[in-house]
Amino acid sequence: MSNLLTSRQAEELHKSLIAYLSSCGYTKSAQAIRDELHLPETTFDAPTSKKYEGLLEKKWTSVVRLQKKIMDLETKTQQLQHELDNATPSSLAARKNHDPTTWLPRAPARHTLQSHKNPITCIAFHTIFSTLASGSEDCTIKIWDHELGELERTLKSHTKAVLDVDFGGPRGNTLLASCSSDLTIKLWDPADEYKNIRTLPGHDHSVSSIRFIPSGAAGAPLSGNLLASASRDKTIRIWDVTTGYCLRTLRGHGDWVRSISPSFDGRWLISTSSDQSTRLWDLSQPDTNAHKQTFMAHEHVVECCAFAPPASYPHLASLAGLKKPPPASSSAEYLATGGRDKLIKLFSTNGICIKTLSGHDNWIRALVFHPGGKYLLSCSDDKTIRCWDLAQEGKCVRVVEAGDHFVSCLRWAPGVFREVGVNGEANGRVNGSAGGGANGVKEDGAKQEQIRCAVACGSVDLNVRVFSA
Numbered sequence: 001m002s003n004l005l006t007s008r009q010a011e012e013l014h015k016s017l018i019a020y021l022s023s024c025g026y027t028k029s030a031q032a033i034r035d036e037l038h039l040p041e042t043t044f045d046a047p048t049s050k051k052y053e054g055l056l057e058k059k060w061t062s063v064v065r066l067q068k069k070i071m072d073l074e075t076k077t078q079q080l081q082h083e084l085d086n087a088t089p090s091s092l093a094a095r096k097n098h099d100p101t102t103w104l105p106r107a108p109a110r111h112t113l114q115s116h117k118n119p120i121t122c123i124a125f126h127t128i129f130s131t132l133a134s135g136s137e138d139c140t141i142k143i144w145d146h147e148l149g150e151l152e153r154t155l156k157s158h159t160k161a162v163l164d165v166d167f168g169g170p171r172g173n174t175l176l177a178s179c180s181s182d183l184t185i186k187l188w189d190p191a192d193e194y195k196n197i198r199t200l201p202g203h204d205h206s207v208s209s210i211r212f213i214p215s216g217a218a219g220a221p222l223s224g225n226l227l228a229s230a231s232r233d234k235t236i237r238i239w240d241v242t243t244g245y246c247l248r249t250l251r252g253h254g255d256w257v258r259s260i261s262p263s264f265d266g267r268w269l270i271s272t273s274s275d276q277s278t279r280l281w282d283l284s285q286p287d288t289n290a291h292k293q294t295f296m297a298h299e300h301v302v303e304c305c306a307f308a309p310p311a312s313y314p315h316l317a318s319l320a321g322l323k324k325p326p327p328a329s330s331s332a333e334y335l336a337t338g339g340r341d342k343l344i345k346l347f348s349t350n351g352i353c354i355k356t357l358s359g360h361d362n363w364i365r366a367l368v369f370h371p372g373g374k375y376l377l378s379c380s381d382d383k384t385i386r387c388w389d390l391a392q393e394g395k396c397v398r399v400v401e402a403g404d405h406f407v408s409c410l411r412w413a414p415g416v417f418r419e420v421g422v423n424g425e426a427n428g429r430v431n432g433s434a435g436g437g438a439n440g441v442k443e444d445g446a447k448q449e450q451i452r453c454a455v456a457c458g459s460v461d462l463n464v465r466v467f468s469a
Contacts, residue, residue, distance in 0.1 A: 168212025
């Protein structure tokens, strides 16, 4: 008698064996087992044999299914253990209490927004409200309530693919800007049912990226009115959104300018290009002297860029081998770039590459620094969002499955100011979309930006996904 089976279980196993061998035509083997077990015909007749005939096979296949389930659970356990091994006490606390400074997105998405007919190319959060705009190759812009997960309206005016969108503009008067392969930039007024209030022509090719320049740029009293655009015509243009005039044109790139990103005070601008370079521009200087630095480290098209917020300076200074971080008042100390070489490069603005982050299996499409300063988020054509811990020398601590196809864009909801009496002050994005105050930096000793735990991405699978705490 087996030590593992009860007498009843052993009896059922023996009968199942005899029934299985009989049904397969192995009558001698079946009879031998019957004789050994002293099972006469009276106690194990034909109907009883029929009853046990398929039992052994059923048990066998269920065991195989259970083995597969066990293997899947073991894999999941390994992934969770990996997360635990790479977690810090602060990140564990964040998961439990949603500490905004260390919160990271986690699958599944809270909302999957579906309405576009073609791949999503760009997304942008409203500076104050729970509004999210998405642009697509279907030539439309969709306006969503990202907290409710509902479509509010569709904007139609572009005649070709919408390539980028951004919220911003003069204080107290937030606008939505969009740009397209139809060579135009359009301005929409959220306060007037998203009426198309102005079209800005001027670029000679597709307009690939636009960003409102935050208030506070040195020597630029109208900075809240300024919009920067990048184009396949190799130029960057700066526009006054109140008049629609192009104020200046920055030249230097030798190919398609793919993306731009302003510093939180609006003084600096970085741009990436198909010429495999990233350039740093000082907008307080005249056009002839605006170009300050060229970063050459990628071996393919540089798709995206982002200025590091001051809250990340201590971590990045450590990576750069500095004992003391730069002052938090400085707006352009470090930046990140991502390219088609599947690499993320971290630079100090003197042109030195301080770290290369590898892990993505395809083109990197967008980069976002966590407002808390500890992490960098990236999205890629490998269908994932990756979270890199700058305090652990840029170690990848989370991989979020973020789409069924290429993930094309990624944005973090801008922070909201506490103790703000006027709409314009919060809206003016004094700190830009990456936010200076979003990093916990107090401003004027009174206002402090509160981090919003919301991240959105768009994919070629036609879906916009919103991850929130």
